[in-house]
Amino acid sequence: MASSSDVNPSAGNNPGNPESGSVPEVPEASAASARRGRVRGRRAAIMAVPAAAVAAGLAILTAEGALGVQFAISGMPFTVTATELNGTGFEQFGGLDQMAPGSPNEGDTGGQVLVITSAIKNATLTKLCQSVDLGGTNLVITAGGGKDKVTASDLTTDSTELSGNAAFNNIEIGNDASTLTKAGVKGPIGVFSQQADTVYIGDLRQTNYATTAGVFKLPGLKLGFGSKGC
């Protein structure tokens, strides 16, 4: 591959020797239009084979839960379900998400969506299922179905719907959202909020509207398209 790396296709630096240099910039020459640059299969394979190996390695490491991956989804509503969520450091406060002016999704909401922001410092989820509606088909990610659970850190979600059977430990209700301390996220001043040392939610179901950000470890990862969401 070193033999060709010195060939400069755009410069056309040796016009006197069309046999060794490449002069495709000369449009009149009949040889120029016949001799085109193209992809050599074996040369591409030099990179494709290790790249595919690394991609497979990343997928395997993620599926084993050794490698955390980061999610930051927005713009599309997506659903998260889990049979069980255990978390330490929990905060929740209300907020208003403002849509872009004139957004077609406005409807009768006046461009504002009331969302609940939940932040969990460290969370363990059993049988996580996450689906995004792509219009007609759903992208479904499932993980944590085996003995290893999904773990997530700095999980922050803006949701419009949140259901489940919740139990809190050491809960403080009615704090000002700007004084929260448990999960390291601060809300806007003057907004109702609550926080707790630990949280347990059974049969969690969340419709997230705006964003989530956090590092997930997803043992037993499955990624696929399906007609049905979570």
Add this chain to the structure above:
Amino acid sequence: MSGAPQQGMRSAFRRWRAARPFWGGLLLALGGAEILLSVRASLKVILHVGMQGLAGYLLPTLMLVLGLLIIFSPAQRLFYSITGVMLSLGTWVTSNLGGFFVGLMLGVAGSCMAFGWLPDQEPRRSRRQRRREAREAKAAHPVPPGPEPA
């Protein structure tokens, strides 16, 4: 592929495309764009998460830039494509599993095509035809003017 010079935009574009790894660069840029679309998190959240959240934006943006650079500055395609494949693989960790795998595959395929691209190649021929010509060439002279080693 005809020898006669053709007039018009199409043939000019064709010639321009022939001088650079066009499809590889385009795929890499498209992969970066797809991942950017899938991320779209609000900047406030990104800043809260910190460097790791910023990387979710940075990697696909760089993929987009590298894809365009491959098209417009093809002489540097080896560096661009090697960097591009690394960034594409990195988005698995930083940006929604590489834009839910789609953008990652586009980026890796594009980088590999840009890496494997060579200027000034013979017109494409079928494998059988190549073999027959190689045989004839061998019969003519003992040392064949073999194709460029890949």
